[in-house]
Amino acid sequence: MALATLVGQEAAAALLRACPTEPAVYRREGSELDERIPLSLIEAYIDHGLTDPAFTAAVKDGRAVHPGRFSRGGRMRSGRLRTLFESGHTVNLRHLQERVPYLAELCRAIHAETGYTLFVSGIVTPPGQQGLTHHWDQFQAAVTQVNGRKRWPIWRPEVVSPVDDYLDSPGMWTVEMQERWDSTEPYAEYVLAPGDTLVLPRGWVHSPHCLSGDPDPSFHLTFALRERMPLDLAEALVRTALHSEEFRAGIPPERLTAENLPGTLDGVRSALVRFLAMADTSATAGAVRAGLVPLLSEA
Numbered sequence: 001m002a003l004a005t006l007v008g009q010e011a012a013a014a015l016l017r018a019c020p021t022e023p024a025v026y027r028r029e030g031s032e033l034d035e036r037i038p039l040s041l042i043e044a045y046i047d048h049g050l051t052d053p054a055f056t057a058a059v060k061d062g063r064a065v066h067p068g069r070f071s072r073g074g075r076m077r078s079g080r081l082r083t084l085f086e087s088g089h090t091v092n093l094r095h096l097q098e099r100v101p102y103l104a105e106l107c108r109a110i111h112a113e114t115g116y117t118l119f120v121s122g123i124v125t126p127p128g129q130q131g132l133t134h135h136w137d138q139f140q141a142a143v144t145q146v147n148g149r150k151r152w153p154i155w156r157p158e159v160v161s162p163v164d165d166y167l168d169s170p171g172m173w174t175v176e177m178q179e180r181w182d183s184t185e186p187y188a189e190y191v192l193a194p195g196d197t198l199v200l201p202r203g204w205v206h207s208p209h210c211l212s213g214d215p216d217p218s219f220h221l222t223f224a225l226r227e228r229m230p231l232d233l234a235e236a237l238v239r240t241a242l243h244s245e246e247f248r249a250g251i252p253p254e255r256l257t258a259e260n261l262p263g264t265l266d267g268v269r270s271a272l273v274r275f276l277a278m279a280d281t282s283a284t285a286g287a288v289r290a291g292l293v294p295l296l297s298e299a
Helices: 009-017 041-049 080-086 103-115 175-183 232-242 261-278 281-293
Strands: 023-028 056-060 088-095 115-126 140-147 150-155 187-194 195-202 220-227
Touching: 009 261, 023 140, 041 080, 041 115, 056 080, 103 175, 103 220, 195 232, 220 261, 232 281
Parallel strands: none
Antiparallel strands: 023 195, 056 088, 088 115, 115 220, 140 195, 140 220, 150 187
């Protein structure tokens, strides 16, 4: 079971049965992940510029530096990320599954097992420092601690089930939220050590940081899992209407004007309701499943 590589067999079985509703920490005893992706490997990627500037960030106390500090013309500048790290910046390398073969294989296996699209970020924080401050994510996160320790204070969600750009953290942030987080005890707090995996549902607010006095940098991999939603099934089911000539017919521009569009939509809605009412879900399940498991490069 591929998901067990992140959380262990028992937790993986539970996560396949139901989406998590609260944060929880699991032990991944004997996982090859820790052996295959040590801190030294990620440091090599940092030091040799083996990353894509578009998916690289250097952040300190909630503020990201301009990409020009470590890249030029779409290419990494040698040694610049190391310098930023030494000055206290957290280095975030996103989409590592596109550059590290083992992570590519693991993600493909998890994708096939769950139907979820996903990507992996490698996050290295200097001792005693903090990268991002309070925020929430649009995905279910499996945070796998590999080196050092990191404290994760977590607050209840501000929004329900954020996804993609809808109800995203930067767009929803307010001064009032920040003041409340700063003055309110977290709902839960975990200190992750090597071998721990924190499963964090979408929307839960967190502000992770290294522990003061710890001598080692923190390194964790975040597996960003995009849960499948009823909307995904609805879109995939509607897509099977492509086989019907009625839904492939052209629509004249005149019917798309502001004045005529409501009537056009009424007609399409009526046709769609008829189509869905007659759809044989047993016959279309294969096509829907194929629509839910696209190539990983499209995630």
